[in-house]
Amino acid sequence: MTQPSAALPAARRFGPRRLGAIERRNLRLGLSFISPWLFGFVALGVFPILYTFYLSLTRYSGLRDPIFIGPENYQRMADDPQFWKAVYNTLYYTLLAVPIGVVVAMIIALAMNQKLREIGFYRAAFYLPSILPVFAISFIFIVMLNPGYGLVNHVLSAVGLRGPNWLGDPAYTKLALVMIAQLGAGQYALIFLAGLKGIPAELYESASLDGAGAFRKFFSITLPLMTPIILFDIIIGLSLALQIFTPAFILTGGGERAAGPDNSLLMFVYFLYRQAFQFGQMGYAAALSVVLFIVSLLLAWAVFKWAGGWVYYESERS
């Protein structure tokens, strides 16, 4: 392989250089090998994103020619009470669902990590709900959360509690969504489980010799070493929570009956969907998706900044 010559002037050494014939050939081959992905990325990723930015500056029904209106769609958001309701609902749900999701996934992972002969069965059982389609789970929950004959309220009444009207009372609708989201915790539990398996056993043995109990070992060994995976879970969870749509759509009757009592299930993407496909306002919907994109980026960046203080990377220990 060619190496920069020490005899070359400094500017030339560190500036762009011409590729050799073999490198050019390798580049051509490499690009042609990844060209299907490149095409897909540009045609189905980059172009739609840029086109969405353009559409967000237009009035567009989805069928007629877009009419350029500048930032009008963005100005409209500020005065749209449903926009703010959707923002509130989505942030409320995100702040509840993400932390609870991390805790549930961790509990399931710890259960999956037990040294039992039949643990394979338990792991399959824990993972089972994760492979069910969200819309199917949502339909199941409509029945389970029914105040009259639902399983959840039957359990509550068995211990002397009067169960709420989960889907009819605006105070409880988002909690119902959080419950549904936990059925997807199995797949994150698998990632947690891989992390748990990677913790050296000698750390626990040393802690045991020092007299540490189970809780001390969990909080002083397991949790710190799992923080990179917890961060991953939070970032992914954040992204999914901000985009929640299917359960809200199904629980509210598929768009027939508004977005839940007092619009309490009007999630951001559901609001976006209604604007685009029920009201034929693709331009406004595009502006909403741009806002969601930017807010998601900012939140992910904020979480990364925050994570610098508590995530422990063993490989970076010096």
Add this chain to the structure above:
Amino acid sequence: MSRFVGRIPVLVVTAAILAVACSGATQSPAASPGQPAAESPDGSASPGASPGASAVAGEPCQSGATAVKFWTEHTPPASDTLQKIVDNFNAANPDVCVTMEIVPGSETDIAKLLTAIRGGAAPDVYLVDRFTVPQRANEGVLAELPDAAAMAGDYLEFAWAETQFQGKTYALPFDTDARALYYNKDLISAAGQDPAALDIANGAPTIDEVLAIADAVTTEDANGNYDVLGWLPGGPGPGGQPGAIDQGWHYTWGFAHGGSFADTAACQVTPTDPGVVAGFQFLYDFAQQRDPEKLTRWASTNVPPSPSGSQQAFVTEKLAMVITGDWRIAEMAQYKPDVEYGITYIPVPNEGDEPATWAGGWSVAMIPDSQAPEQAWRFMQYIAGTEGQTTYTQDTAHMPTLNALLEDPSLYDEQHAQFLDFLDVAHSRPPLAVGAIYWDALTQAQGSVELNTAEPMAALQEAQDSVQPQLDTVGC
């Protein structure tokens, strides 16, 4: 022993997750499989949130016939009749082959159609809720029908007006309907009340008269929850969601109180019109006096989110009186033939007030860039013409929009014929280019008012604030 104790947490979590994963077998009595599909807010069967589309097997066509794709959101029993009309058309027109497909959607949700048009896989003809025609025409979803103008005089005036946008015709009216008060004579008699007091010969009952009978019929279970309700004039809707049980919609009570929902000449929506506010105030007071939480719990328990005809609370006899439409006649005959019930005017606020109802209905429209516009147009004329409307009227107990058929007594039995009288006092929803948006905004307002979380004027003002700017954008 200690090994067993160590397994307890794992077993508990496993059992909980398995219970959830396997609970698909848990079915409410009102949501069993095999039931007819959901009924839409406008009365006809609609698939609600069903995820897929299904082609309906009709009679085979002759080879070489020009294909015409026809999409509808209707489901059985209404779609059975639509298929019958399609088959009749195909038999009479061997050079054309219409295939009908049931697609997901609702009055205000045409996502499937929009994406199909963009994807080049659109149907030629679509059955569209008529009050949304101006909005869909403005969006470019529907093709203009220049040859239709000469047919204006054949149809009910209000139905024709709903197919117009900026002076052009975008659909042909299909059916219409009207709303009325249905009352279960058996339940009312069992409560010691006299159902004859509601006989239509006495004219329109007052709201107070109906409430007095309803309160006598209402029963509670051992937990203090409503079991049978005497009447629920509006909502909460199915599944305890915003909206109406059956047809107790915002429009129903706004019109009943003399309200006007729009000033089309001024291109203004008027949800804060005093009559509309009065209608919402009635719904607010009704809920407040009977506990909104208990009413929502009753709706959640007794009416599934997208109820089919057989799952309606009036049909299951959990509701003694309900505002519903003419199509319920056919469904009662199918699902509850032994129940004695009567039909009368929607109750009026004060004795002597002019009764009111409203009429809706569907229409057939052509999709732009149809591959077979001439054949599609022939099919549209057939289904919205004498043959199609006659079949639909007789089989589904809806009403025709063709003036000539409204005067044909052979199409109506005694019960059905009452609705011809109701049409005389019927209003219609304003034909606006924001019809679907306005409907949804009113539905949300109704939901909040019935939960008593918003005062009528505040909720309706919010509806106006969200809809009027959009109407200003598209115009009238």
